Amino acid sequence: MSGHSKWHNIQAKKGKTDAKRGKIFTKIGxxxxVxxxxxxxxxxxNGKLRDVIAKAKANNMPLDTVTRAIKKGAGEMEGVNYEEIVYEGYAPGGVAVIVNVLTENKxxxxxNVRHAFSKYGGNMGSTGCVSFMFQNKGQxxxxxxxMDEEELMMLALDAGAEDFEAEDEVYVITTTPEDFGTVRETLENNGVEFLEADLKMVPDTYSSVDEETAVKIQKMxxxxxxxxxVQDVFHNAEFPEGFEE
Known part of the structure; x- marks a missing residue:
């Protein structure tokens, strides 16, 4: 994954997140x-609930919004039954894409997902067509x-983290899905705050694309x-250096 910066993707996504905070809150809700x-x-x-609440906290989601979502899921308030669906396919340039959906209308x-793929030059595929190229990881x-780099690294690794990387402006801590909650809670208990804390589909390898293809992929x-x-979209595109997402 030469030249690929996790922080570049996160930074670009964070800018969009700030602009669409209400929509993000709805998705986390x-x-x-669920x-x-x-x-x-x-x-x-409920470990899964703990992890999603941590994600809500990292996105500055109001506590009353979190509480309301919990009550809806637990049946204490009227809510909607959502079905989890995963779609897979290819973006322009043969880039692998995984789309996680929570919906009450399959x-x-x-x-909608098929339309987005086809409109921007991609192709929806069958289940399993690209997921074998990704691993589920906590990040x-x-x-x-x-925090001091060495102190944070030792804290994370001692808690069970798989990997620790220093990017340009951030540290990226990777775990197995099973250890994600434990590592996150250990760091939280030591006063660490997260820009992002979530389970992700991380690609084994990245696919380099040129500027023209990158623009098409980004539109999709x-x-x-x-x-x-759509809750999450994961891909293995490596955009050209300096490409503005």
């Missing part, structure tokens, strides 16, 4: 409701001025991320 429905409303006994979601992003990714049913 869905995740909270987690509460599956494992109960008590984060002390037909609408499938149509935490911490600002460099949050934007269209997918703008869809209210």
């Amino acid at each position: 869905k995740e909270i409701a 987690a509460a429905k599956m494992g109960g409303s008590n984060p002390d006994t 037909n609408r979601s499938a149509g 935490m992003i911490v600002e460099k001025d949050a 990714l934007d269209a997918l991320e703008d869809d209210d049913d």
Whole structure:
């Protein structure tokens, strides 16, 4: 993955997140409701719910919004039953794309995702067509001025982290999905704040694309991320250095 910066992707995404905070809150609210429905409303006994609440906190989601989403998922307030669906396919240039969806209308979601792929020169594929190129990982992003590098690295690795990387402006901590909650909680208990803390599909290798192809891919990714049913979009594109997402 030469030249690929995780922080470049995160930084660009964060700018969009700031501009679309209400939509982000809605998406995280869905995740909270699903987690509460599956494992109960008590984060002390529901690890998945704890992890999503941490994600909400990293995105500065108001506490009352979090509480309302938990109550909806637990059936204490009227809510919607969401179905989790994963779509896979290819963006221009043969770039692998995974789209995670939470929806109450499967037909609408499938149509919207398919439209985004085809409109921007991609192709929807069958289940499993690209997911074998990715690994499910926990990933935490911490600002460099949050803690001394060696101290944070030792804290993360001792807690069970798989990897620790120093990017230009941030530290990137990677874990297995099983250890994500433990590592995150250990760091939180030591006063570490996250720019991002979430489970992700991390590609094994990245696919380099030129500027023209990068523009097409970015339009497709934007269209997918703008869809209210789409929770996450993962890809293995390595954009040209200096490309503005």
